[in-house]
Amino acid sequence: LAKTTQPISMDSYEGQEVNITCSHNNIATNDYITWYQQFPSQGPRFIIQGYKTKVTNEVASLFIPADRKSSTLSLPRVSLSDTAVYYCLVGAGRGAAGNKLTFGGGTRVLVKP
């Protein structure tokens, strides 16, 4: 499984854009990159998944350079309710039987007023 490295914590202010970069130098050809969000006492919540280039949905964008050794989750115009832990996960390539997710420590994002 590819190991991921992301900052332990980040502070931001309401209305700002938050960018969290995750390093995954030994990503495999078949691996996808997936980001989850977790609030206290709740289960992880899927945010976005991508394989290469850029993916955008209603809550975030995911930027993946050509070498795929890193990825950046971009949260536009954050609000106080975006305060959470954000996890970058790599794996679950096509054909994987179990699709086990391996969570790291995540990035604790604190949005201030």
Next chain:
Amino acid sequence: EPEVTQTPSHQVTQMGQEVILRCVPISNHLYFYWYRQILGQKVEFLVSFYNNEISEKSEIFDDQFSVERPDGSNFTLKIRSTKLEDSAMYFCASSEGVHQPQHFGDGTRLSIL
């Protein structure tokens, strides 16, 4: 939006007792998972389940643990003889396909006394 539901939200059990944690995955999903998160620690994979059998399990998932899909809607995790160190949040997740995003429930907080 369909969601994974877990019951009970909090379970308190005496050490040595059996406990069953229940989950209702999203209805058209085919892959089911259990994870746990000890307070203040990472989310850890326990087991994945597909086509009525375990497809992968971690070293945590020893003989004291078992999973079952007793009918078309429920997915259960049984701990046969609970230990103090089994105290944790237990999350159920499901996915439509093997590399589709996993959707998590909000967990059952298991407290072993």
